[in-house]
Amino acid sequence: MLNAKMARDSYSKSGSSRSSGRSSSSSGRSSSGGSSSRSSAHSSTRKAGVFRPSVSPTANFSRKPTEFSSKKRRDNPNFKKNEEGKYEFNPPKVKENGITFGSQKEFVPRGKSTRFNVEHNLSGDNPRNFKQTDAPKGGSSYSRNSSAPRSSPSYNSSNESSPRGEYSRNEYRGESRGFSNRNSFSNTGGSHSGFRSSTARSDTRSGEHRRDGERRDSDRRDSFRSTLKSNEGTSVRSDATRSQIRNGFRSEGSFSQRNEGRFEPRTQSDLRNSRDVPLDAPRNSYGGIKAREVSKQAFKQDSIRQDSIKSDSFKQDAPAKQQRDDFVSRDVSPRSHIQSSSPSTYSRDTQSAQNYPANISPTRLQGVFNFRRDFCTKALVPGSIYGERIYDGYRIWDPKRSKLGAGIAKGISQIGIKPGSVVLYLGCSTGTTVSHVSDIIGESGKVYGLDVAPRVMRDFLLSMAPRSNVFPIMADAAHPQDYAHLVEEVDVIFMDIAQRDQVSIFLKNCHAFLKPGGFGLLSLKSRSVDISKSPKQIFMETRAALEEDMVIVDYKELNPFEIDHALFVCKKK
Amino acid sequence: MKVAITVNSKEHYFADGRKVDTAPSQIDVALGSTSVTAASRDVLLQPSEVHAIVTQITQNTPKDVYYAAVSSQIRSSVTWDTLVMQATKSIDEADVSINLLSKRLREWFEWHNPEFSRSFSSHEEFAIAVIAGVYPQTTMGADVSEADLSAIFALATQVGSLSTYKDQTREYIDKILRVHAPNFTEVAGSAVGAKLLTSAGSFRRLAMLPASTIQLLGAEKALFRHLKTGSKSPKYGLIYQHNFVQRSRKKGTTARSLANILTVCIRKDYFTQNPILETQFVEGLLTKLR
Numbered sequence: 012m013l014n015a016k017m018a019r020d021s022y023s024k025s026g027s028s029r030s031s032g033r034s035s036s037s038s039g040r041s042s043s044g045g046s047s048s049r050s051s052a053h054s055s056t057r058k059a060g061v062f063r064p065s066v067s068p069t070a071n072f073s074r075k076p077t078e079f080s081s082k083k084r085r086d087n088p089n090f091k092k093n094e095e096g097k098y099e100f101n102p103p104k105v106k107e108n109g110i111t112f113g114s115q116k117e118f119v120p121r122g123k124s125t126r127f128n129v130e131h132n133l134s135g136d137n138p139r140n141f142k143q144t145d146a147p148k149g150g151s152s153y154s155r156n157s158s159a160p161r162s163s164p165s166y167n168s169s170n171e172s173s174p175r176g177e178y179s180r181n182e183y184r185g186e187s188r189g190f191s192n193r194n195s196f197s198n199t200g201g202s203h204s205g206f207r208s209s210t211a212r213s214d215t216r217s218g219e220h221r222r223d224g225e226r227r228d229s230d231r232r233d234s235f236r237s238t239l240k241s242n243e244g245t246s247v248r249s250d251a252t253r254s255q256i257r258n259g260f261r262s263e264g265s266f267s268q269r270n271e272g273r274f275e276p277r278t279q280s281d282l283r284n285s286r287d288v289p290l291d292a293p294r295n296s297y298g299g300i301k302a303r304e305v306s307k308q309a310f311k312q313d314s315i316r317q318d319s320i321k322s323d324s325f326k327q328d329a330p331a332k333q334q335r336d337d338f339v340s341r342d343v344s345p346r347s348h349i350q351s352s353s354p355s356t357y358s359r360d361t362q363s364a365q366n367y368p369a370n371i372s373p374t375r376l377q378g379v380f381n382f383r384r385d386f387c388t389k390a391l392v393p394g395s396i397y398g399e400r401i402y403d404g405y406r407i408w409d410p411k412r413s414k415l416g417a418g419i420a421k422g423i424s425q426i427g428i429k430p431g432s433v434v435l436y437l438g439c440s441t442g443t444t445v446s447h448v449s450d451i452i453g454e455s456g457k458v459y460g461l462d463v464a465p466r467v468m469r470d471f472l473l474s475m476a477p478r479s480n481v482f483p484i485m486a487d488a489a490h491p492q493d494y495a496h497l498v499e500e501v502d503v504i505f506m507d508i509a510q511r512d513q514v515s516i517f518l519k520n521c522h523a524f525l526k527p528g529g530f531g532l533l534s535l536k537s538r539s540v541d542i543s544k545s546p547k548q549i550f551m552e553t554r555a556a557l558e559e560d561m562v563i564v565d566y567k568e569l570n571p572f573e574i575d576h577a578l579f580v581c582k583k584k
Numbered sequence: 585m586k587v588a589i590t591v592n593s594k595e596h597y598f599a600d601g602r603k604v605d606t607a608p609s610q611i612d613v614a615l616g617s618t619s620v621t622a623a624s625r626d627v628l629l630q631p632s633e634v635h636a637i638v639t640q641i642t643q644n645t646p647k648d649v650y651y652a653a654v655s656s657q658i659r660s661s662v663t664w665d666t667l668v669m670q671a672t673k674s675i676d677e678a679d680v681s682i683n684l685l686s687k688r689l690r691e692w693f694e695w696h697n698p699e700f701s702r703s704f705s706s707h708e709e710f711a712i713a714v715i716a717g718v719y720p721q722t723t724m725g726a727d728v729s730e731a732d733l734s735a736i737f738a739l740a741t742q743v744g745s746l747s748t749y750k751d752q753t754r755e756y757i758d759k760i761l762r763v764h765a766p767n768f769t770e771v772a773g774s775a776v777g778a779k780l781l782t783s784a785g786s787f788r789r790l791a792m793l794p795a796s797t798i799q800l801l802g803a804e805k806a807l808f809r810h811l812k813t814g815s816k817s818p819k820y821g822l823i824y825q826h827n828f829v830q831r832s833r834k835k836g837t838t839a840r841s842l843a844n845i846l847t848v849c850i851r852k853d854y855f856t857q858n859p860i861l862e863t864q865f866v867e868g869l870l871t872k873l874r
Contacts, residue, residue, distance in 0.1 A: 465661040
């Protein structure tokens with residue numbers, strides 16, 4: 012009897028947030044554990060497993076389900092009582108940095124609130140608000156921070172320790188720190204938050220000295236993500252928090268570098284996400300700002316600065332950057348991995364810019380061009396290799412057929428391949444991607460295309476024969492000693508072989524052939540490594556394995572072009 | 585094509601300058617017309633010097649040498665099993681084509697003589713009977729002209745010749761398999777044997793496979809679904825088509841034992857210089873199964 016009641020009760024209680032994973036699981040627990048104590052069972056029927064002993068459990072059992080709907084509205088800060096005594100949808104206005112959020116068009120999760128930036132009615136009969144004012148002072152990072160004055164956002168690293176208006180429900184209770192962290196770490200399987208939080212953990216493990224404020228901030232971020240994951244996020248978020256959420260939930264991390272708190276957007280994806288790109292800018296078919304527009308901006312900046320990229324004009328983007336540098340290895344200088352920083356290179360590109368055919372414009376990646384919505388390379392030899400379209404001597408690069416092309420379409424910051432490069436391409440197959448690499452490096456470069464399968468080498472030989480910079484090798488990439496006499500020291504190694512021990516083969520080759528400071532590009536197929544593990548987990552493990560010998564510069568997942576693939580861009584130490 | 589660089593009798597380096605454990609006794613870097621040979625037992629080369637030699641060779645090597653080397657590698661990679669696998673695949677595709685063309689043939693011919701078409705269940709027999717042209721003329725079908733009939737016969741001839749081609753290719757596969765893998769073919773039969781070979785990818789690979797993998801060759805989809813989602817594991821793959829498994833009541837057990845026997849046989853064939861059929865040996869393996 013009691014059991015059934017509890018089940019019904021939990022069902023109707025969780026009705027407002029039935030989509031939330033934690034809420035539903037906790038209600039399952041409460042209904043199954045019939046003989047467990049009433050208070051614990053009841054507490055799990057309340058808000059998502061959070062223990063709230065202050066409310067009498069018996070009161071809820073006596074309630075009829077019809078009362079809950081009005082209770083929901085009363086609980087909800089987005090609803091306010093009007094003159095007739097009815098609750099109307101009227102979300103609170105929030106002011107942050109002069110930008111007003113919380114208009115009626117804004118999507119606001121129901122029943123959620125933040126303490127810092129929500130100026131809603133604290134009086135009245137809202138028990139949640141009552142609890143907030145009762146929050147314990149001291150003992151949690153939240154409380155310590157809450158005593159600090161709300162500062163206007165500044166874009167140096169000291170901002171890390173200042174409150175950003177984020178608020179974790181778990182944290183604000185005294186006992187919850189450990190719980191929230193544990194929760195986020197245990198959710199590594201397939202969840203974004205797990206992936207990121209483990210990242211933060213490995214940062215700590217690597218012995219990097221971080222200030223206490225940063226550490227706290229990182230932990231807080233983790234718990235914040237775990238909170239978000241369970242759909243218990245805050246109702247209205249500040250600007251910084253918004254970008255944090257966005258970045259925290261991005262399926263791929265973008266690696267940016269930190270230099271005394273100054274951040275420079277240098278990738279296309281950075282520029283696409285940056286706020287100084289107008290919202291009505293033309294979008295390409297992949298949802299980003301049209302790369303051509305981006306490249307125009309980029310080249311404008313480059314021509315102004317010539318020798319080095321300064322971050323001043325991009326300062327507005329800094330808060331978003333700050334959240335994103337979990338992945339950054341900080342022991343490289345911020346400019347060291349940018350290719351071709353010499354003024355001559357830039358000026359050459361900018362001078363020849365007006366000579367391009369219509370619809371063709373350069374991208375930030377040397378040798379790669381925009382053509383309408385697509386990318387292309389200037390054909391070294393006339394003619395189509397794999398059935399691709401050709402426009403005015405430029406071959407369109409199909410991201411669905413080339414993993415490097417997919418990486419570029421996803422906005423990878425750099426590929427290391429530029430005119431004159433010597434490239435070792437492991438797993439060249441029939442030469443779809445190699446043909447574009449051959450286009451990029453031009454006559455002065457070299458690409459060693461290696462594959463073990465005779466069938467694909469047959470096609471490779473025939474299609475690459477007219478290209479003077481392609482050198483085929485038929486050998487197993489797992490045994491570099493077999494072809495060591497055929498390959499010189501190279502600038503770039505690209506690997507696209509679907510093997511279980513792909514990463515170790517990659518490292519072996521990088522060790523053997525890659526020059527110090529050279530780029531290693533690894534296209535990883537997680538399903539080949541282990542089909543039973545989640546791709547996220549494999550990417551995480553790969554990252555850890557790569558970082559022993561390499562510095563990871565960028566990382567992109569290749570969906571929707573390739574499922575469960577990721578492209579790692581590394582630099583040899 | 586292989587190269588190993590020996591610095592002295594104890595220290596060996598690869599081209600990249602790394603030490604290796606085993607290597608022959610001299611520097612022998614040969615690539616097409618360019619070659620450097622230096623007996624260097626007593627000369628100590630620094631890793632950078634080794635690298636310099638290789639870099640010099642590779643940079644001076646014309647592209648054609650790489651192409652020639654890979655061409656010869658491709659040429660030498662073609663073995664009997666490569667060709668047998670192509671033949672096996674062509675039989676499968678001929679089956680598909682015969683089915684497709686026969687359905688059209690029946691559809692076409694049945695306007696002329698539906699009763700005759702319905703009296704054959706096998707497509708191929710029907711096509712051959714049409715070519716023979718002996719069929720009862722009492723029919724509900726329409727009279728058609730000679731020109732129309734000859735067009736129908738042309739299609740029937742194609743189906744018939746495809747059928748003949750299939751038989752010939754089966755014989756060819758059987759002949760080749762019995763030369764290179766007599767014991768394996770004796771147990772598996774040429775049809776299942778050729779399919780297993782095709783699924784494994786090469787004779788060498790098939791010989792290296794464990795019995796459990798041979799049992800599940802051809803059931804990859806079910807296997808990976810099992811590994812991924814924890815659904816039921818497959819009990820047999822292509823081996824299911826074998827007569828023993830077909831007749832058995834305990835198909836899973838039979839498939840497992842048969843895979844064990846096949847593994848023994850294929851290894852015997854692969855690692856023997858000139859394999860011959862050893863009937864006693866095969867029968868000894870098969871007694872338990874029978």
